[in-house]
Amino acid sequence: MDALAIQQIRQFNRTVTEGIGALHDRFLGRARPLGEARLLWEIGPEGAEVRALRSRLGLDSGYVSRLLRSLQRQRLARVRVDPGDRRVRRADLTRAGLAERAELDRRANDLALHILEPLSEHHRAALVAAMTEVERLLQASMVHVAVEDPTTPDARWCLEQYSAELDDRFDAGFDPALSIPADAHELVPPAGAFFIARLRERPVGCGALKLHRDAPAELKRMWIAPAARGLGVGRRLLQELERHAREAGAAVLRLETNHALTEAIALYRRSGYLEVDAFNDEPYAHHWFEKRLSRNHRRRRSVARTAE
């Protein structure tokens, strides 16, 4: 694997963590312990349920309880019982707490300004552009794909997004009732599988398989959130779907699609799918594709694996 690339990433990590990290401490000014500051920030102007704070920050319930008491003692936050469910508490910020949060916000801005300030206009623009690029690609690298239950709220959300997008892009709109169904019960083992691609817990794409004993497997419901497009998420999702289908014993994976979905069609072609005659009567489809899943495609823990 490319040793130079690895060295560059390590160098980048050093520069960013030491450089920005040191600045961060100087600007965010460790006047307040980090835990309190994070909590103060996370409560936000609207307030939040204590249990939500706990899960968002990944902290122990006892610890959050004590941090909140400390914020209360400093008259920065209030904690009250939720009238709806009297087990849960809601935290919100006092005027002083809001001011303190605004101050944190201001300091974070100052930090960014302090980085830009010494640079010329030209270099500033270059830095912001390069940062945008690094951030996008890091996010791409942090996307994980996993089989999930198609009935969870996240899964339903993805499927709704999928339908809404088709409705928006198809010339005649999209009514799931007129299309060949792929209901939840068909997308759980052993009949099929439902995959969600997530970026830090948030769903950014989905895809599903319908498995048929000896007949080709079918690829359904593939969708990538607009914000995650162009990052290779579709390619990775497709690879996972193919791997799953292969491991489930399918020799061929096939799919139908609409001519409005140009990026998807390009992805399928790029990934080795060949256009074939219509193999079903899906009313929204214009193209039918299939791909033979090679059996000997070993899954090695090597980087070369994902090379295009």
Place this chain on the structure above:
Amino acid sequence: MDALAIQQIRQFNRTVTEGIGALHDRFLGRARPLGEARLLWEIGPEGAEVRALRSRLGLDSGYVSRLLRSLQRQRLARVRVDPGDRRVRRADLTRAGLAERAELDRRANDLALHILEPLSEHHRAALVAAMTEVERLLQASMVHVAVEDPTTPDARWCLEQYSAELDDRFDAGFDPALSIPADAHELVPPAGAFFIARLRERPVGCGALKLHRDAPAELKRMWIAPAARGLGVGRRLLQELERHAREAGAAVLRLETNHALTEAIALYRRSGYLEVDAFNDEPYAHHWFEKRLSRNHRRRRSVARTAE
């Protein structure tokens, strides 16, 4: 100031610290406390003086002493008296310590690999390129310029680099003895000033002023380390020199230079210097420049100040 740029930098900081930070902890595996791991790394294969470790890591002497004892108990390091000066101790790694350090190195590589692994070749190359760019520009932004004593080892080193570079680039080489002198005693207040540009303590450039009561100030000994070129360090150094000359009462700043120094000449022209007739008999000079230092050029704490 550009609010979008600031938002982008904040977003970048979040993604990088949360994304890479989380990975960092997972890979570097908090099996060993961070303090010990840093020290183990810093001792290095060659060993190091304890006082050097202290200053490099910026740690308290008592703390380092205890950390070292802990490493000794784990048979990872040895501490011995320096035979030359029996007050100082040297630490070095045992075989086990070296193995542990190699393991840290391996894990840092794995972290980098883990970031690259999910990406396509195309996206990998783009990420590495963008990281290189961010790192370069962040470094540019971390350069600081300050007046320093021209007799310190760092100052001498800069001046040697300066001479060596001229000797290398001038057609006929460069012999300081034949050039108009600018000795250390001329480069301290009130006769003049010597500036060093530093990136994290390491010198990456220098420049000097000779001040003459009512005559124009002279710019001398300007040099930028090859690794720091193209980052705007020269421009910032020049701005500092001009500011200092202006504040010392000079109305005009002038300089002579050799035609081999094309980037320097371009910088001077870009910065408002006008070519004038020879005002001295410097044997190595081909061009003479001067710039009128405007008095009313207020130094505002605004970003616009450094715009080109």
Place this chain on the structure above:
DNA sequence: CGAATTCTCTGACTATAGTCAGAGAATGGA
């Protein structure tokens, strides 16, 4: 030579950032 300085170590102390095991109150489901 004697005084000041340098380098390291020890003891005593602190703050931060947690973890874990209950306990009590409120709620939801059978």
Place this chain on the structure above:
DNA sequence: TCCATTCTCTGACTATAGTCAGAGAATTCG
């Protein structure tokens, strides 16, 4: 209705990452 679950809090405990004030040995400076 009652049992399990959810939500929060308290007390007791831990590890990490330091800081500070000497003290003792070695060295350097005037």
